[in-house]
Amino acid sequence: MLSFLIRRLLYAAVVIVCVIFFVSIIIKFIPGDPVDVMAAGNPGITEEDKQRLREQLGLTRPVHEQFVVYIWGALQGDLGQSIRFRVPTAQLVLERLPATLELTILSMVVAVLIAIPLGIVTALRQGSAIDYGGTVIAILGVSIPSFLLGILFILVFAVDLFWLPSSGRGEFLPYAVWHALLNLDFDIFWKSFKFIILPTVALALSVTAWNARLTRSAMLDVIRQDYIQFAKAKGLPDRVVYLRHAFRNAMIPSITIIGLQLGYLLGGTFVIENVFAWPGVGRLAVQAVFWRDYPLIQAIVVMIGGMFVLINIVIDIIYREVDPRIRYVGD
Amino acid sequence: MSAIEDAETVAQVSQLDAVVVEEHVSAWRKFFAEIAGSTKGLSGFVLLVLVLLVAILSDVIMPQDHTEQIIANRFLPPVFAGGEWAHFLGCDNLGRDIFSRVILSTQTSVAIGFLVVLIAMTIGSALGAISGYFGGFADTAIMRLADFQLSIPFILLAIIFMAIFGPGFWSLVVALSVAIWVNYARLVRGETLRLRELEFVQAARSIGVRDAAIIVKHILPNVFPSMVVMATLDVAWVIIFEAALSFLGLGIQPPMPSWGVMISDGRNYLFESEWMTLGPALGILITSVAINLFGDFLRDTYDPKQARL
Amino acid sequence: MTDVLLEVDDLVTHFHTKRGVVQAVDHVSLTVAPGETVGLVGESGCGKSAMGQSIMRLIESPGQIVGGRVLFEGSDLLGKTPEEVRQIRGSRITMIFQDPTTTLNPVFPIGEQIAEVFRYHTDVGPREAKERVIDMLAQVGIPRPAERYADYPHEFSGGMQQRVIIACALILHPALIIADEPTTALDVTVQAQILSLLNELQASVSNTAVILISHDLGVVAQMCERVCVMYAGNLIEVASTDRILDGPKHPYTVGLIQSIPRLDMDRQQLAPIPGSVADPIHPPSGCKFHPRCPHAFARCSAERPVLRRLPDGHQVACHLFDDR
Numbered sequence: 001m002l003s004f005l006i007r008r009l010l011y012a013a014v015v016i017v018c019v020i021f022f023v024s025i026i027i028k029f030i031p032g033d034p035v036d037v038m039a040a041g042n043p044g045i046t047e048e049d050k051q052r053l054r055e056q057l058g059l060t061r062p063v064h065e066q067f068v069v070y071i072w073g074a075l076q077g078d079l080g081q082s083i084r085f086r087v088p089t090a091q092l093v094l095e096r097l098p099a100t101l102e103l104t105i106l107s108m109v110v111a112v113l114i115a116i117p118l119g120i121v122t123a124l125r126q127g128s129a130i131d132y133g134g135t136v137i138a139i140l141g142v143s144i145p146s147f148l149l150g151i152l153f154i155l156v157f158a159v160d161l162f163w164l165p166s167s168g169r170g171e172f173l174p175y176a177v178w179h180a181l182l183n184l185d186f187d188i189f190w191k192s193f194k195f196i197i198l199p200t201v202a203l204a205l206s207v208t209a210w211n212a213r214l215t216r217s218a219m220l221d222v223i224r225q226d227y228i229q230f231a232k233a234k235g236l237p238d239r240v241v242y243l244r245h246a247f248r249n250a251m252i253p254s255i256t257i258i259g260l261q262l263g264y265l266l267g268g269t270f271v272i273e274n275v276f277a278w279p280g281v282g283r284l285a286v287q288a289v290f291w292r293d294y295p296l297i298q299a300i301v302v303m304i305g306g307m308f309v310l311i312n313i314v315i316d317i318i319y320r321e322v323d324p325r326i327r328y329v330g331d
Numbered sequence: 332m333s334a335i336e337d338a339e340t341v342a343q344v345s346q347l348d349a350v351v352v353e354e355h356v357s358a359w360r361k362f363f364a365e366i367a368g369s370t371k372g373l374s375g376f377v378l379l380v381l382v383l384l385v386a387i388l389s390d391v392i393m394p395q396d397h398t399e400q401i402i403a404n405r406f407l408p409p410v411f412a413g414g415e416w417a418h419f420l421g422c423d424n425l426g427r428d429i430f431s432r433v434i435l436s437t438q439t440s441v442a443i444g445f446l447v448v449l450i451a452m453t454i455g456s457a458l459g460a461i462s463g464y465f466g467g468f469a470d471t472a473i474m475r476l477a478d479f480q481l482s483i484p485f486i487l488l489a490i491i492f493m494a495i496f497g498p499g500f501w502s503l504v505v506a507l508s509v510a511i512w513v514n515y516a517r518l519v520r521g522e523t524l525r526l527r528e529l530e531f532v533q534a535a536r537s538i539g540v541r542d543a544a545i546i547v548k549h550i551l552p553n554v555f556p557s558m559v560v561m562a563t564l565d566v567a568w569v570i571i572f573e574a575a576l577s578f579l580g581l582g583i584q585p586p587m588p589s590w591g592v593m594i595s596d597g598r599n600y601l602f603e604s605e606w607m608t609l610g611p612a613l614g615i616l617i618t619s620v621a622i623n624l625f626g627d628f629l630r631d632t633y634d635p636k637q638a639r640l
Numbered sequence: 641m642t643d644v645l646l647e648v649d650d651l652v653t654h655f656h657t658k659r660g661v662v663q664a665v666d667h668v669s670l671t672v673a674p675g676e677t678v679g680l681v682g683e684s685g686c687g688k689s690a691m692g693q694s695i696m697r698l699i700e701s702p703g704q705i706v707g708g709r710v711l712f713e714g715s716d717l718l719g720k721t722p723e724e725v726r727q728i729r730g731s732r733i734t735m736i737f738q739d740p741t742t743t744l745n746p747v748f749p750i751g752e753q754i755a756e757v758f759r760y761h762t763d764v765g766p767r768e769a770k771e772r773v774i775d776m777l778a779q780v781g782i783p784r785p786a787e788r789y790a791d792y793p794h795e796f797s798g799g800m801q802q803r804v805i806i807a808c809a810l811i812l813h814p815a816l817i818i819a820d821e822p823t824t825a826l827d828v829t830v831q832a833q834i835l836s837l838l839n840e841l842q843a844s845v846s847n848t849a850v851i852l853i854s855h856d857l858g859v860v861a862q863m864c865e866r867v868c869v870m871y872a873g874n875l876i877e878v879a880s881t882d883r884i885l886d887g888p889k890h891p892y893t894v895g896l897i898q899s900i901p902r903l904d905m906d907r908q909q910l911a912p913i914p915g916s917v918a919d920p921i922h923p924p925s926g927c928k929f930h931p932r933c934p935h936a937f938a939r940c941s942a943e944r945p946v947l948r949r950l951p952d953g954h955q956v957a958c959h960l961f962d963d964r
Contacts (some may be wrong), residue, residue, distance in 0.1 A: 143619035145571040226742040235730025267486035289494045305483040324792045
């Protein structure tokens with residue numbers, strides 16, 4: 001296990017370094033003089049600022065030197081300074097990270113909690129009305145982009161019904177829960193929770209549909225296997241046969257793609273943040289692109305990308321624990 | 332073997348004894364028969380044909396000029412909510428006919444969908460073939476590139492891309508092609524590797540035929556079903572992703588109409604005109620459902636091993 | 641009463657397929673005495689597996705047990721509730737499957753998979769269950785059983801996996817084991833080991849009766865006292881192993897034995913049975929074997945023969961032996 005972990009961490013480090021390399025040299029590919037482009041988007045930049053910027057971005061240096069400088073800075077936590085805000089980019093990203101994380105993670109959790117029972121039930125009741133309903137939900141889930149769903153929700157729940165807000169954000173959800181519990185006051189929780197409901201559901205639908213189908217087809221595959229016959233022949237109760245023996249195998253394909261789904265979900269979150277004016281990294285990123293705030297964009301890609309790579313290592317470890325067959329195959 | 336599989340095999344073998352000479356049924360007829368036999372396939376196919384017709388004929392069937400701005404018509408409601416037949420779904424904040432814009436956007440989105448998938452398929456297949464045939468450094472390099480690209484979420488790549496090259500039609504096409512080439516490369520690489528080892532290749536090589544020619548000739552028919560399924564579902568993905576990027580302002584730029592752009596405009600005027608948003612929403616929905624239904628049907632029928640939905 | 645452990649009476653099992661109804665088990669009756677080893681022989685598709693599964697009530701849609709009785713230890717399994725049958729399955733009647741590499745669940749350790757039966761059939765606690773499992777593993781010949789208790793199936797060879805499965809089948813001291821082609825997926829050398837293991841444990845552990853299902857007469861000859869021959873869902877001959885091998889009566893059985901190549905044969909003596917197996921959905925009229933039978937006469941295509949007991953105890957379903 002330890003050697004596996006070390007190997008994966010090394011691999012992750014390599015990937016992150018590649019990302020940083022990619023990100024630091026890509027500045028060179030900007031057509032024209034990037035600083036002029038940036039200046040156009042940010043009024044109030046003096047000639048001195050522009051020269052300083054050129055140095056900061058490494059436009060005056062050769063590629064490899066720039067790369068080294070950037071990495072050195074990154075290791076110390078310095079990912080450059082935002083042109084627009086004139087503060088360290090890392091700080092800007094970290095400020096907004098909790099908002100993005102809470103949305104992404106909550107959506108994933110909701111999706112899994114709904115998808116797994118749905119998948120299991122539609123597999124065991126194949127061909128029934130529930131299965132048909134599940135198929136319809138699946139097709140819709142995959143066909144409706146989450147941002148569209150978000151807007152439709154706003155239309156219905158905020159504009160037409162006035163039930164829920166159409167934008168904004170409350171407290172960081174875990175804090176909200178904690179405070180509500182401390183004071184035994186549901187309202188405290190609701191004040192924050194009401195903001196996160198619509199974006200979460202909008203995000204969760206397509207992942208739910210995807211997971212439900214995957215669980216369903218995996219279950220259908222698994223219940224035809226010999227070891228399920230064996231479990232029945234041992235006289236085990238049905239729920240043990242299906243929920244323990246069958247599902248434990250059926251969940252493996254789902255775990256395999258969680259990484260992929262998180263990546264997909266992150267993309268969705270970035271867009272949804274813009275629909276609901278949710279103050280997260282996604283909103284910041286889109287604004288940064290418009291402002292041509294390259295240091296900020298670089299920082300976002302490096303930090304989020306790096307975080308993602310590390311999360312994938314955790315997923316890999318879980319996967320190895322869940323499927324004993326691959327433990328000795330190595331990677 | 333289970334009891335029922337035993338019995339069915341026996342039944343099949345017995346029937347082979349009573350051999351009936353089958354007439355040759357053309358592949359097209361079989362294909363359409365399959366479609367007709369499946370609810371999913373049929374409904375998907377019908378919707379798809381509808382969408383494609385609209386996309387191809389949009390210039391002809393547009394009731395109005397989509398760029399014409401009539402101030403008096405700002406926020407005109409649809410015909411069923413008190414508007415006029417001339418502007419079926421009403422008008423947007425600049426007085427432009429929503430219905431016509433939705434129709435033209437169909438063309439834009441479908442065109443991008445096909446274009447991106449075509450590019451990704453071509454480049455992906457080429458790289459996959461090179462990777463599989465030559466092996467060694469080329470293979471490692473290409474596969475490492477693929478792995479690297481997949482290690483970080485696509486949205487980040489898209490953002491960096493747009494930031495560097497500026498948003499626009501071609502940036503969009505390139506960014507989206509880059510997102511999906513990997514699956515085609517892997518498919519073709521796998522098939523190339525498999526073919527390379529087959530005896531008939533080695534046999535043919537021994538009589539002097541260049542194996543590259545053989546492999547290429549045989550790759551296509553073998554990967555065709557999988558590739559068609561992949562491509563179909565990818566078109567749906569591209570259309571949705573293009574809408575998302577355009578919505579953010581990072582994709583299609585106005586005045587070129589696209590569902591994403593329309594929704595982005597509509598977002599700001601949800602109080603004044605719902606149909607500014609609902610029109611393009613319906614467009615995306617119908618197209619997406621059509622492609623997914625049909626793609627799902629294709630996969631069930633021709634390539635059940637791909638588990639995506 | 642006490643010398644009949646299992647009495648199958650006129651069992652009928654059908655499978656509903658796209659092409660029609662497969663009559664997998666077509667009015668089959670047989671008995672098994674306590675501690676007896678009975679072989680159930682026939683080609684693929686003759687219904688022997690379906691028979692085994694029907695006895696344990698493991699038949700599921702699109703299959704269905706349509707009629708008959710399965711009297712086990714006096715009471716009809718087909719009349720019991722699913723819960724009652726579940727109790728019996730895995731404890732009083734157990735099953736050994738054909739392919740050991742796919743029978744064990746790949747994600748759970750083997751020890752757990754055996755210990756499970758204690759949890760759902762007895763009051764035995766986990767620690768004692770584990771001890772008994774380790775004990776049993778030793779008895780079936782798994783080396784270092786205490787260490788290997790927590791190992792996963794893929795860490796064992798096919799033969800070892802089958803031993804694990806046998807351990808699982810025996811651990812609750814069942815009265816009957818149904819072994820469905822237990823050695824077919826194994827190497828020949830391992831086959832012999834497994835069969836002799838089964839033989840030995842069957843007697844020493846709990847005087848368990850065994851129904852050994854196989855298409856391989858050689859395997860059956862090694863272990864069984866009595867043999868039942870099935871063809872296309874029907875039981876067509878039942879006799880002691882010696883009698884079947886030395887003096888088969890039904891033309892099909894004769895053909896079966898003659899078609900086994902032996903080392904002392906001349907090349908020309910290899911004689912397969914002509915024709916192909918009867919279609920289970922649309923079987924021939926009368927005796928299902930008559931289109932392939934060298935001795936068929938008029939009555940054979942008109943009337944289905946019934947299994948009759950001859951004076952010497954030999955049972956056969958053939959008009960040649962029916963003098964009415």
